[in-house]
Amino acid sequence: MAATTAPPAPIGRRPGVVRAWRAVTLVVVLAIAAVMLLPLIWMVATSFKPETDIVKFPPGLLPDRVTLEHYREVWQRIPFARLYLNTIVFAGGVTVISLLLDSMTAYALARLQFRGRNLVFVAILVMLMLPFQVTLIPLYDLLVSFGWTNTMQGLIVPRATNAFGIFFLRQFLLSLPRDLEEAARIDGASEFTIYRRVIMPLAAPALLTLGLFHFMYNWNDLLWPLIISQDQSHQTLPAGLALFMGEHVVEYGILMAASVLALIPVVLFFLVIQRRFVEGIATTGIRG
């Protein structure tokens, strides 16, 4: 994404024109960025505004006076610590378990010979094409019969593996050379050793990208936790805050402070590993 791909600079234009053109593009760039960032700036600014500032007319973007009261209140008015912990356990748990199961299946599909391999792969492709919403009602029904609604296992176990994850890792593993693993096999290494010691270290970049997708997708998900955990003590942040908003429409200060805190982990992850994230999307076109 470096400057190497930019078209060559126009030759023979007068410096004044070039400078004017640069000014125009700068304004365009800032305007687009402002539109994209407006809701986030508004969210952060409001979270620091005192109540009187929030409800004043006409509204202003930046706070007149900065206060931390909403950041203190949020822990008392919403079971916020609980929501936060639930979200960490849910998104983190799904990510770790799913990476393990996805990679094991992808290893079998990409590196091992067995009858029925194509059948399994086609089944996974079909699952990839079907919208998960169609399974919601029977899944809810199933979890009710297990007694798993409003539990962490009810949230996590149905997502313990994922057709997209298997597909994504299989494609990556197919691209690895066979020499290393053949050598290990001749040395008498078990398949598990080859998976664990040879293939997984090589797959680290793909695992990291997929892990990010899984974490982000589950951290952000609304519909699934909304249905499986109707009880607030087992809800995750998006569902919990959406429901809180439904009940207390006007308490924007607290809501914005809670939103800022809820978005921070994903934003940090993203800023740290932005490049990998972006490459993952560019190569797969799927959001996890």
Added chain:
Amino acid sequence: MSTATQLPAPATAPPPPRRPGRARGSVARRQALAAWVFMLPSLVVLAVFVVYPMTQALYLSFTEYNVLQPARWVGLENYQRLVSDPAFHNALLNTLYYAAVTTPLSVGLALGLAILLNRRLPLRGFLRTSVFLPVVLSLAIVAIAWNFLLDPNIGLLSYWLGKVGIVSEQGWLRDPSLAMPAVMLVGIWKNVGFYMVMYLAGLQSIPRELHEAAAIDGAGAWRRFRRITWPLLANQTMLITILAAIATLQAFDQIYVMTRGGPFFKTETVVMMIYRIGFKQFEFGYASAISWVLVLLIFGLSMAQVAYFRKRTVSY
């Protein structure tokens, strides 16, 4: 190894290694066994939590079921009801309307932004991050901020829009004619960066020499776009459009947060309706029948994608 067996073995040949014949068969068998052991946990999870619910959803769509009483077979009743239910017509039309507006707008804006970002530009990294950031954020949570921006009394955006003459007395989200545009706006804002990144990857695969040669031949920017960029991005455009259409057909999060499907069901999409019928009214049979319509729409698009990429690939 199979060629080796055709050679006549010299009389003094050392005893063959224990590889071929039965031993090799058992290696293959061991590998097959290992493969199934590796896949077992995934396959169990997928069977119980994907395949079974999928078939169950089909079965339930032919029943009347509300959790309390056992499912009662009603044949095609749910599907007949769906055909004549104005609420379902409304949800289907809303969904198609949402998809028909947001898909081309998102894809078009994404292409424009990608072309812009593919040039030498001040603050390029900052712009790219700003456009992409909404993609990684929870739509449900940022929709709360959008809700507040559009508040008729204290919302900044509705105040600014009021100053340029776009006024809504009841507030955007309670106005039957403005609620849908509002949730569309948020949907586009959230996803445009995603498609932009995909377009950027496509743009960077176009050899620079093509543009340079065309520029030397005197082709202007528009002609170069029309004759080089656009045709070479045809596959990318097709893929992105189908992905965007599939995503828009499943719109839910910002609608749930901002309007709950209102006002007067003006923003109720198919997924919103499945949620309402299934989890508010507990009509599991009817909700399952509706969800199969969604499956048909999305599966159709997926198959169109597969068919398209089987048939053609443009390359220069």
